[in-house]
Amino acid sequence: MTCAGESSREACVPTTLLTTKNKTRIWTWNIRTLYETGRTAQACREMDRFNSKDRRVTITHCYAPTNVADIEDTVNFYEHAQTIIDKVPKRDMKILSGDFNTKVGIDNTNLEYIMGIHSTVEQNENGEFFTEFCSFNDLVIGGTLFPRKNIHKTTWISRDGKTENQIDHTPISRKWGRSLHDVRVKGGAAAASDHHLVAALLKTKIKSFNESAGRPAHKYNIREKQKSDHFKIKMRKRFSVLSYYQKRQSTNSDEVCERHGRRHVQLFGSRSLENTRSGSQLTPGHAPRKGRT
Structure with a gap:
């Protein structure tokens, strides 16, 4: 028609x-x-x-x-x-x-x-x-x-x-x-x-995308003392491994610095090491910051 x-x-x-x-x-x-x-x-x-x-x-x-x-x-x-x-x-x-x-x-x-x-x-x-x-x-x-x-x-x-x-x-x-x-x-x-x-x-509409859809939101009740203590113990166990690696990493870095310092003294002497430390405070190419007026 x-x-x-x-x-x-x-x-x-x-x-x-x-x-x-x-x-x-x-x-x-x-x-x-x-x-x-x-x-x-x-x-x-x-x-x-x-x-x-x-x-x-x-x-x-x-x-x-x-x-x-x-x-x-x-x-x-x-x-x-x-x-x-x-x-x-x-x-x-x-x-x-x-x-x-x-x-x-x-x-x-x-x-x-x-x-x-x-x-x-x-x-x-x-x-x-x-x-x-x-x-x-x-x-x-x-x-x-x-x-x-x-x-x-x-x-x-x-x-x-x-x-x-x-x-x-x-x-x-x-x-x-x-x-x-x-x-x-x-x-x-x-x-x-x-x-x-x-x-x-x-008039149709586009459905908004929700990233959190399908993932349930977990709620933790830590107001009770028993549940709070249980939560703290679990958190300590979970982060104990991380703290161990952090301590080990800091210990290794201190050992490396100390070993490097002894090697430097053997090669150049203690006075050269002091000059190196004092000279490292001023970096070439960067002007010292001035206070605001």
């Missing part, structure tokens, strides 16, 4: 998605009028199709049964969705989008890890299926995390303009929840649809 004035070759060129420097917007739109002439090009001008480059991303678009549909149809839908999610590699960033026809409500008791409180309406029966599905797959419902005015949260409006609901959602893997910066409705996009355009703003 290409836009008006865009060649098929240009449409196949991959676009950078989810880099650490740029922010990426993912759009979801349930447009009932796409079968009409010209609606496809109009929707394509509103949205871009991206290919992943730095991060593996799997985006699954869904269209769930309505709340008045048979319970069997709803169960079959979520079973089929589960089979698709199971095929996604675990390391991928999973993003779901589309018309789930569900109201999750503002009560997130015992569901704080998958949803916030910034919704618009009470939960319906489809909302229970949806929250259980997100909880099982460790997905966060993005549209409930950010405080927005109702005009920026309602995704569907009835034909008579009297009823508004938030039934389009954008769940994302909870592991990548911090990469989701915003979810809001864009009401300016028009394609003669009763659904509004939902935009999700994403």
Whole structure:
């Protein structure tokens, strides 16, 4: 599918998605009028199709049964969705989008890890299926995390303009929840649809490297006298070998100096040795330091 004035070759060129420097917007739109002439090009001008480059991303678009549909149809839908999610590699960033026809409500008791409180309406029966599905797959419902005015949260409006609901959602893997910066409705996009355009703003981050990760930090309790004495004994034993070598090294250096002095006296006499010692105090090429004025 290409836009008006865009060649098929240009449409196949991959676009950078989810880099650490740029922010990426993912759009979801349930447009009932796409079968009409010209609606496809109009929707394509509103949205871009991206290919992943730095991060593996799997985006699954869904269209769930309505709340008045048979319970069997709803169960079959979520079973089929589960089979698709199971095929996604675990390391991928999973993003779901589309018309789930569900109201999750503002009560997130015992569901704080998958949803916030910034919704618009009470939960319906489809909302229970949806929250259980997100909880099982460790997905966060993005549209409930950010405080927005109702005009920026309602995704569907009835034909008579009297009823508004938030039934389009954008769940994302909870592991990548911090990469989701915003979810809001864009009401300016028009394609003669009763659904509004939902935009999700994403930006990935580079994980910081911790050198101490994996190495446990040992704590020593030496306040007790028994443990303190035991610690001192171990330290003495550990450094006794080092002190032995230090003493031996100093003894050897003294012996070498003494042996060198005796040899010097035998060759040049004691007076020459005194002149050598006095002359060594002034080193050629270095001026004596002067005091500060």
